[in-house]
Amino acid sequence: MIASIKKNDHVLKSIARLGEDSIDEIKRQKNPSVDIPLRNLSNVNFNPKKAIIEMGKAKQAREFFNIGMAKKYMQTFLVAEKCKDVLDEGKTVSIRDLYYMSKSTIPGTSENTFDEQDESDPIIEDLEVTADALREELGLYASNKGALVGEITIRDSGDTIDGRRMGSGGWSIPSICEPNFIQFKRCDAKFILLVEKDAVFRRLNEDKFWKSHKCILVTGGGQPPRGLRRLLYRMVNELKLPLYTYVDNDPWGYYIYSVVKQGSINLAYESVRMAVPHAKFIGLSSFDKERFKLPDNVTIKLLDEDIKRAKQLLEYPWFQKTPWQKEIRNMLKLGYKLEQEALSKRGISFVTEEYLPKKIKDKDFLD
Amino acid sequence: MKKRPGKALKKGKRMQQDKIEPASAESAPASKTLKTRGKPVIAKGRVAEAPAAGDGAVEIAAPKRRGSSHVPQTAESLAKKQREISVSEFFAKNRHLLGFDNPKRALMTAVKEAVDNSLDACEEAGTLPDLLIELRMIHEERFRMIVEDNGPGIVKAQVPKIFGKLLYGSKFHTMKQSRGQQGIGISAAGLYAQITTGQPVRIETRTGAKKQAYQCELTLDTAKNQAEIVAEKDLPEWHKDHGTRVEIEFEGKYEKGRRSVDEYLRETAIANPHVTLTYLSPMGEKTVYERQVQTNPEPPKEIKPHPYGVELGTLMKMMRSTGEKKMQGFLCNDFSRVSTGVGHEILTAAGLTPNTWVQSVGPKEAEALYKAINATKIMAPPTNCISPIGEDRILAGLKATVKAKCYVATTRRPSVYRGNPFLLEAAIAWDCEGMDSDDPVTLFRYANRVPLLYQQSACAITQAAIDTSWKNYGLSQPRGSLPIGPAVVFIHFASVWVPFTSESKDAIANYPEVEKEIKLALQDVGRKIGSFIRQQANAERDAKRRQIFEKYAAILATSLARITHRGQIRKTNEKAIQGKAAKINYWLQKIAKRESAAADRLVKGAIQEVHEAVHVVEDAVPKDKPEGQ
Numbered sequence: 004m005i006a007s008i009k010k011n012d013h014v015l016k017s018i019a020r021l022g023e024d025s026i027d028e029i030k031r032q033k034n035p036s037v038d039i040p041l042r043n044l045s046n047v048n049f050n051p052k053k054a055i056i057e058m059g060k061a062k063q064a065r066e067f068f069n070i071g072m073a074k075k076y077m078q079t080f081l082v083a084e085k086c087k088d089v090l091d092e093g094k095t096v097s098i099r100d101l102y103y104m105s106k107s108t109i110p111g112t113s114e115n116t117f118d119e120q121d122e123s124d125p126i127i128e129d130l131e132v133t134a135d136a137l138r139e140e141l142g143l144y145a146s147n148k149g150a151l152v153g154e155i156t157i158r159d160s161g162d163t164i165d166g167r168r169m170g171s172g173g174w175s176i177p178s179i180c181e182p183n184f185i186q187f188k189r190c191d192a193k194f195i196l197l198v199e200k201d202a203v204f205r206r207l208n209e210d211k212f213w214k215s216h217k218c219i220l221v222t223g224g225g226q227p228p229r230g231l232r233r234l235l236y237r238m239v240n241e242l243k244l245p246l247y248t249y250v251d252n253d254p255w256g257y258y259i260y261s262v263v264k265q266g267s268i269n270l271a272y273e274s275v276r277m278a279v280p281h282a283k284f285i286g287l288s289s290f291d292k293e294r295f296k297l298p299d300n301v302t303i304k305l306l307d308e309d310i311k312r313a314k315q316l317l318e319y320p321w322f323q324k325t326p327w328q329k330e331i332r333n334m335l336k337l338g339y340k341l342e343q344e345a346l347s348k349r350g351i352s353f354v355t356e357e358y359l360p361k362k363i364k365d366k367d368f369l370d
Numbered sequence: 371m372k373k374r375p376g377k378a379l380k381k382g383k384r385m386q387q388d389k390i391e392p393a394s395a396e397s398a399p400a401s402k403t404l405k406t407r408g409k410p411v412i413a414k415g416r417v418a419e420a421p422a423a424g425d426g427a428v429e430i431a432a433p434k435r436r437g438s439s440h441v442p443q444t445a446e447s448l449a450k451k452q453r454e455i456s457v458s459e460f461f462a463k464n465r466h467l468l469g470f471d472n473p474k475r476a477l478m479t480a481v482k483e484a485v486d487n488s489l490d491a492c493e494e495a496g497t498l499p500d501l502l503i504e505l506r507m508i509h510e511e512r513f514r515m516i517v518e519d520n521g522p523g524i525v526k527a528q529v530p531k532i533f534g535k536l537l538y539g540s541k542f543h544t545m546k547q548s549r550g551q552q553g554i555g556i557s558a559a560g561l562y563a564q565i566t567t568g569q570p571v572r573i574e575t576r577t578g579a580k581k582q583a584y585q586c587e588l589t590l591d592t593a594k595n596q597a598e599i600v601a602e603k604d605l606p607e608w609h610k611d612h613g614t615r616v617e618i619e620f621e622g623k624y625e626k627g628r629r630s631v632d633e634y635l636r637e638t639a640i641a642n643p644h645v646t647l648t649y650l651s652p653m654g655e656k657t658v659y660e661r662q663v664q665t666n667p668e669p670p671k672e673i674k675p676h677p678y679g680v681e682l683g684t685l686m687k688m689m690r691s692t693g694e695k696k697m698q699g700f701l702c703n704d705f706s707r708v709s710t711g712v713g714h715e716i717l718t719a720a721g722l723t724p725n726t727w728v729q730s731v732g733p734k735e736a737e738a739l740y741k742a743i744n745a746t747k748i749m750a751p752p753t754n755c756i757s758p759i760g761e762d763r764i765l766a767g768l769k770a771t772v773k774a775k776c777y778v779a780t781t782r783r784p785s786v787y788r789g790n791p792f793l794l795e796a797a798i799a800w801d802c803e804g805m806d807s808d809d810p811v812t813l814f815r816y817a818n819r820v821p822l823l824y825q826q827s828a829c830a831i832t833q834a835a836i837d838t839s840w841k842n843y844g845l846s847q848p849r850g851s852l853p854i855g856p857a858v859v860f861i862h863f864a865s866v867w868v869p870f871t872s873e874s875k876d877a878i879a880n881y882p883e884v885e886k887e888i889k890l891a892l893q894d895v896g897r898k899i900g901s902f903i904r905q906q907a908n909a910e911r912d913a914k915r916r917q918i919f920e921k922y923a924a925i926l927a928t929s930l931a932r933i934t935h936r937g938q939i940r941k942t943n944e945k946a947i948q949g950k951a952a953k954i955n956y957w958l959q960k961i962a963k964r965e966s967a968a969a970d971r972l973v974k975g976a977i978q979e980v981h982e983a984v985h986v987v988e989d990a991v992p993k994d995k996p997e998g999q
Contacts, residue, residue, distance in 0.1 A: 022933040029930075029957045034965065067926065067958075068965040070915050077922040080929035091938040109921055116925065 014136040015090055018083045021134060024267070025067075026082070034069075037079060038062040040272070041130040049272040049320035054264075054280035056321065058132070058271035065129075069312065075126065081105050081116055082126045084135070089142040095179070096125055098143050126141050132272050138229070145178035149231040150201070151301065152208050153219035154191035155238075160184050166219065171208060178230035190242050192219045195235065196285075196359070199225065199250040199259055203343045203354070210355035216363070219244070226259055232277040235263065239279045246279050247368070249359070253305075253340035254312035257322075257331065260284045269315060283368035285359070287341050289334035301348050302339035309340060326369050336357035457874035459592045465565075466560045469824070469874035473511060474629075477622030478823065479874075480515050481505070481631050483555030484616055485638060486820055488519035489645065490549050493666050499645040500661075503635060505624065507554045507652040508902040512567060513622045515559075518615040523577035526584050533560055533571055533616070534590050534597020537833035547670035547756055547866050549820050559618055561590050565955050566621035570600045574615040575606045583608030624652045629823040635659070635815055636771055637821035641759060641862060643767035660791075662766040667819075668757045673866060674706040676751035677743045679789025686736050689728050697731065708748045716742045753791040755785030756864050759819065764860065775801035775906070778898035779860075782891050790920055792865035796891035798857055798899045801906070803854035805821075811845075813852065816862040816903070817870070817878060825876035831861045833880060835889035843900030844907070857899075861888060903984030908968040914964035923962060 008121075028035040039062060040046065046059040052119060067076040085104045090094050096104070102120040109116060117123050131138055138144070150173030155166040157174070164174050177184065196218050198204050204222035207213070213220045219238065223231045239246050248263055250256030264282040266274025288294075292302065305313075316322050317331055334340065346354045361367070425868040430604035465471065469479035481503060484493040504516040524532060534557060539963055552860045560571040576583035586602035626632055632800050639659035644666050673890035680688070694700040701713040708716070717724055720742035721889070722735060759767075761779040768777050779797035786792070805812070826832050832852070840846075840853035845851040869879040878884065932939060939947060963970075 018933050019936070022930045026930050026934060026954060029954055029961065032957065032961055067922075068919060068961060070918060073918055073922050076928045077929070080926055080933065084929040084932045087933050107925075109925065112921060114921070116983070134607065321583075 014134060014140045015087060016128075017134040017136055018051040018087055021083065022080065034066050035076075036064040036066040037076070037133060039065050039079075039119045039129050040133065042128060042269050042271070044268050047268050049265065051320075054321070055274040055278040056268065057274060069360075071098060073334075075129075078105070078116065078123070079124050079129060079133075082123060082130055085354050086130065086141045086143070092201045095144055098127060098138075098145050101127070101143055108208040111279060114230050128269070137273070139179045139181055145228060145230065147175045147177050147230070148228040149221060149223045150174060150204060151157065151174040151176055151221045151234075152217065153195075153213035153221075154217055155219050155242075156188040156190070158186040158188055163188065165173075167214070171205060173204070173208065173220070173222075174230050176228075176234055180230050180234040182237070182369060185234070185237075187241060189327065190219075190244075192242075192244060193217045194245045194247060194363075195219045195221065195238060197227065197235065197246065197263060198343070199248075199256060200343055203249070205354055206352075206357075210352050212355045212359070215355075216360070223259075226255075227263060229273065229277070232263060232273075235279055235282075236277050239281065245364070247285040248282055249285045249343070250287070250336065251340065251342050252289055254316055254331075256287070256307055257284075257316055258312075260322060261316075261319070283370055285362050285368055287343060287345075288342075288369065289330055289337060292337075292341060295346070295349065297341070297345060297348060301345040302337075305335070305338050305340055310335065324370070326342075330369060393653075397857065398469040410960060416520070452701065458896075459595075465558070465562060466504040467873045468555075469876070470562045471874075473621050474621035474625055475622060475824070476566075476620065477505070477513060477515075478629065478631050478634055480559040480618060480620060480622070480633055481517065482561065482820070483559050484515065484517035484618075484634070487556050487942060488517060488521055489819075491521035492519055496669075496911065497521060498661065498664070498666060499642075500648075501645060502648045502650075504630075504650040505631065505652045507618065507624065511621055511623060512619065512625065513652060514617060514619045516617045518610075519611060520610055522615040523575045523581075523612045523614055524573075525577060527587055529573055529575065529584070530588055530597035530599060531555055532575055534588050546672040547642075547818055547864055549818050550965070556616070557590065559620070560588075561592065562622035562722055563618045564589055567619050569619040571861065572617040574605065574608065574617075576605075576610060576612050576614075579611040582606070605765040632820055634823055636822075637816070638757035638819075640771045640860065641764070641816050641819045641821065642761050643770065659771065662770045663763050667759065667763070670757040670866075671729075671755040673752060673755040673791075674704060676707055676786075676789030676791075677705050677746075677748055678699075678786075679751075679867070680742045680743075682737060685740055686733070689731055690735065692728055694728060696724065697722055697726040697728055699867065700728050704973065706751050712746065712748055716746050719745060749793050750786045751789060753786070753793070756784045756791050756793045758793050758795055758864055759862055761795075763799075764795060764862070768797055768799050768858070768860060772799045773803040774858070776899065776902045778895050778902070780891055780894035780898070782887060785887050787869070787881045790865055790867045790869075792863060792868075792884065792887070794887045795860075795862040795864070796888075796895045797860035798895045799860070800855070800857045800899050800902060802856050802858055807856045808854060809856075810852040811855050811857040811859045814858055814860045815878075816860070817868040817875070818864055819862070820875075821872060822876055822878075824874070825871070829877035830880040830885050831863065831878055831888055834885045835859060835861070835892060837885070838889050838892045838896065840896060843896040844903035845896075845900075857987075859892070859895075861891065882897060905968070909970075912966040912968035916962055916969050919962035919965065923958040924955050927951045927958055930954050 022308070023039065025035040029129075038361065039357060041061045041063055042058070046061040047056050048059055049055075050057050065076050065079065065359075067073055073346065082105055085101055088104075089101070099120055102117060102123040105123055106115055106117045108114070127138060127143060130136075133194050134141075147148075150169075151166060152169045152173040153166045157164040157166065159174075159177065166174060179185075192213075193216075196212075198220070200209065201222055201224045204220060205219055212218070221231060221235070227235070235246060238244055246263070248260045250259050260282065263279055265280060266278040291297070312345070313331055313335055317328065322328070322331065346358055349357070389398060427965050460545065462489050469482075470476040485501060485503065488501055493498055500520045502516070502518040505516040506516070508514060514573075562569060564571055570587040570589045572585070572587045574585045583605040584602070585605050586918045587600045588597040590596075591598055596875060624631070630662055632649070632651065635647055635657070636659070639645065642893070643662035644664070645659070646661040647657075649657045649659075675688075689700065692700050692704055697717055698710070698713050702710060702717060714724060715738070717726070720735065720739040722731070727970060758781045764779040764781075765777050768774075768779070776799065777799050780795065782794045782796075784791050784793040802812075803993050813826060813832060815829055816825070822829065822831075835852055836850060838853075845853040845855050845857075853858075862947055863878055863884070868875075869881060869884065871877045871879050928951045931947045931954060935943065
C-alpha cells in the first residue's frame with residue numbers, strides 16, 4: 004500500500020496543476036476552462052497495427068461560465084478534491100464512497116452537488132483522462148464484479164487464492180488488479196475461457212470444465228468490468244495464454260468480444276493496458292444453429308434495437324474482416340439471435356462435452 | 371342611418387331623400403309605453419301627443435298594420451295614415467342606434483356623451499378641463515348622473531337648443547376633428563331619461579365670474595324636436611367662475627368591468643392627459659385621474675371638404691346652398707385643394723364651363739361632375755387640420771394609469787381616405803401589473819380621443835391588430851387572434867370625419883387605407899416593444915445565469931483552494947485554505963457579474979416609474995372579455 008502512494012505522487016501533482024491553471028485564469032478574470040479529452044466515437048481511432056482502439060487528440064473545453072457546463076465544471080474539481088483527500092490519507096475508496104463524499108447540498112438551495120452515482124462516475128472518467136491518471140491511481144475502485152476458477156494460484160493483497168478450490172461461485176475479481184495487489188503464482192492452464200453469462204460459468208464449473216481442459220474460467224456477468232479486463236490483459240501477457248470468448252449470439256455478445264479484444268470507445272485511453280488483441284471468438288456464431296443442429300424453437304427474433312446495433316457494428320473499423328462481416332450479416336439475414344443456454348436443448352452438458360471441445364479442437368474461431 | 375350626411379344637412383332642411391322605416395311595426399305616435407328590460411315603463415314626460423309637421427320632421431310611409439284589416443288599401447286611405455315623424459321621434463324608437471340599447475350600456479353612453487361635450491367645450495375655450503363625474507344610485511336600476519365642467523358655460527338662449535334638440539351643435543357643419551360629430555349625444559341622453567324616468571334634464575351654467583349662473587330644467591318635445599323649459603331661475607351664487615353642470619336621471623345598470631363607466635373614464639384619462647377627472651362611483655368610491663400635462667392639445671383646424679370625400683347627394687346639396695354663383699367659384703372656394711387649373715379640368719371633363727351658373731346644373735350634369743371629380747387627379751387634403759395626442763402625452767397618460775414595465779408610443783404622419791385626412795397613433799404598455807401573460811393583450815381603441823368600448827370585433831383596429839404579425843416582435847399570436855401578452859395596446863384614430871360603422875360610434879369601418887395605416891402604426895410600436903422584449907428576455911436569462919454561477923462558485927473556490935494545497939490538509943492550515951478559497955470566490959463572483967451583465971439592466975433600467983396620479987388604486991387591469999352584446 005505504501006508503495007502505491009509514492010507511485011501516485013504524479014497524480015496529486017497533476018490534479019494540483021489542473022487547479023492552478025484554473026485559479027490562474029480566474030485571477031486574470033478570464034473564463035476558466037479545462038480541456039477534457041472526448042470520450043466518444045468521434046474521438047477514437049482503430050490502430051490496425053496494434054489492433055486496439057486508441058483515444059484521439061480531440062478535447063472539449065469545459066468552461067465554468069457556460070450555463071450548460073458550470074455544474075460539471077464544479078463537479079470535476081469537487082471530485083478532484085475528494086480524490087486528493089483519499090490519496091493524501093493513503094487509502095482507497097469505492098466510486099460509490101466517492102459519490103457520497105462529494106455529495107452535498109449547495110448552500111442556499113435545495114440542489115445537490117450530485118444526485119446520482121451515474122452523475123459522478125463519468126466525472127471520474129473525465130478526471131482520469133484529464134489528469135492522465137487511471138482510476139486505480141486516483142485511489143478509487145469499483146465494486147467487485149466477475150468471477151474466476153481454474154488452474155491458477157493467485158496472491159490477492161497478500162492472501163493466496165487457489166483457483167481450483169473456489170467452490171461453485173469462484174473467486175470474486177476485484178476492480179483493482181494492479182501488480183501491487185494481485186500477483187500470479189502457479190499456473191497450469193493452457194488457455195483462458197471468458198464466458199458472458201454467470202449461469203453458463205456455473206455450468207462449466209460444475210462440470211469441472213477447467214479441470215478436464217486445463218484452463219482458467221472467467222465471467223464478467225455481461226460486459227466485463229475494468230478489473231476483469233485488466234486481469235485478462237495481465238494473464239494473457241504475463242502467462243502467455245490464449246484467450247477465448249464465449250458469448251451469446253447477438254450484437255451485444257459480439258461487442259463484449261470486441262471490447263475485450265481491442266478496447267471500448269468510452270475507455271479508449273485504457274486499451275493500451277487492457278485490450279487483448281489476440282483474443283478469439285469461440286461462439287455462439289450465427290452459423291452454430293445449423294452446425295450443431297439446434298431446433299428452430301430456440302431462436303429469438305431480433306429486435307429493432309438489435310438490428311440497429313448490428314448495423315453499427317458492421318461499420319466499426321475493427322469489424323471489417325471478411326469472416327466478421329459474414330458472421331454479422333448472416334445473423335441479420337436469419338433475423339434471430341441465440342442465447343448461450345440454447346445449447347442445453349441438446350443436453351445439459353452438451354456445451355462442456357461437445358460444443359466447446361469441438362470448437363477448440365477444430366480451432367473454429369473468429370479472430 | 372347614413373353616417374356621412376355632409377354639410378348640407380342643416381337645421382330646418384327636410385331630409386327628403388331619406389325615407390326612414392321605423393324599427394317598430396307600431397305606427398302610433400311615439401308610444402307612451404316602452405318596453406325596457408321586459409318591464410313596461412310609463413313615460414311621464416311630455417312626449418309628443420300627435421305628429422306635427424314642423425322643423426326636423428321626416429316624412430315616412432307608415433307600414434301596413436298586419437291583421438288590422440283585410441280591406442285593400444287605397445291611395446287615399448294610405449294617405450290618411452302617412453304622416454311625418456320628427457328626428458327625435460325617430461330616435462326615441464331607435465335608441466339602440468345611439469348606444470342606449472340596454473340599461474348598462476345606457477349608463478356608459480350617457481356619461482360618455484356628457485364628458486365628450488364637456489371636454490370639447492373646455493378645449494375650444496382654451497381651458498384645461500377639470501371634470502367631475504358623479505353617479506348617484508337612486509335604486510338598483512335608476513341613476514342620477516352629474517357631469518360638471520369648468521368650460522366656458524352656455525348662454526341662456528342656447529341651453530334649450532343644445533340639450534333639447536337633436537342634431538343641434540357646432541360640430542356637425544364643419545370638417546374638423548372633434549369628439550362629437552352630429553350633435554345628437556347629450557340630447558339623446560336627455561331623451562332617454564325622459565323615456566325611462568320622465569325626469570327633466572337639469573342644467574346649471576355660468577359663463578363668467580361677473581355673470582350670474584343660470585339653472586333650468588327642460589324636457590324634450592320629440593315631435594317638434596325642441597326643448598320645453600319646465601323651470602328656470604338665475605342663481606345668485608355658483609361654486610365656479612364658469613362651467614356647466616348637467617344632471618340627468620335615467621334607468622341604468624351599474625357594473626364594473628371591461629365596458630363600464632369606470633373603464634370608460636380610465637381610458638379617457640389615458641388619451642386625455644391634460645384633463646383632471648374626478649369620479650364618484652355609485653358605490654361611493656372616489657377616483658381622481660390627475661392632469662399629467664399642463665397644456666391643452668393643439669386645437670385642430672377647420673377645413674373645407676375635399677372633393678374626393680363628397681358623395682353625389684352631398685355635392686348636389688352643396689350646390690343648392692352655396693353662396694357662389696358660378697361653377698368655377700363653387701369648386702375653388704367651397705372645396706379644399708381645388709386650384710383654378712384643377713377646377714377647370716374638372717369642369718371640362720364634366721362638359722361644363724367655369725362660367726356655368728351653379729343653379730343651372732341639373733341632376734344629370736351633377737352626376738357628370740361627380741364622375742369628373744373622381745377621375746381628376748387632385749392633391750390630397752391638407753393634413754394640418756389633424757391634432758394628434760402626441761407620443762409624449764400618450765406615454766404620460768398611460769404611465770399614470772396603467773402600471774407596466776415598459777411603454778412605447780408612436781404618432782404616424784397624417785394620411786387620407788376618401789378625401790378625409792386622418793392620423794394614427796399607437797402605444798404599448800408592456801408587462802402590465804396584474805395581467806396574465808397567457809391572455810390576449812388588452813386593446814384600447816380610440817377615435818378622436820374617445821375610448822371605444824363596444825363592438826371590438828367589428829372594428830378595423832381589431833382587425834388590423836389581428837392581421838399584424840406580432841411574432842416578429844417576440845409575442846406569440848394564435849392564428850386569427852390578438853397577440854398574447856401582459857400588455858395594453860393603445861390605438862388612436864384621429865380624423866376630421868371618423869368612419870364609424872354606426873351612429874353608436876363603437877367601431878371604425880374597414881377602409882383599406884385606414885387598415886393599412888393602423889397596421890403601420892402597430893408595426894412601429896411592435897418594433898419598439900420587440901427590442902424591449904428581447905432585452906428583457908436577455909436580462910432574465912442573464913439573471914438566471916448569474917444565479918447559477920454564483921451558486922456553484924463558492925464550492926468551486928473551495929475545491930480549487932484545496933487541490934492546489936501542497937501536502938495533506940491539516941487543521942493548522944485550514945484557515946489559510948479558507949482565505950484562499952474566499953479570494954478565488956471573490957474573483958469568480960466578479961467574472962460572474964461581468965458574464966451576466968444584462969441582468970443588471972433588469973434591476974436598474976427598463977422598469978418604469980411607479981405612478982402616483984390615481985389616488986384610489988383600481989382593481990387589477992381588467993381582462994379582455996369576448997365581445998358580445
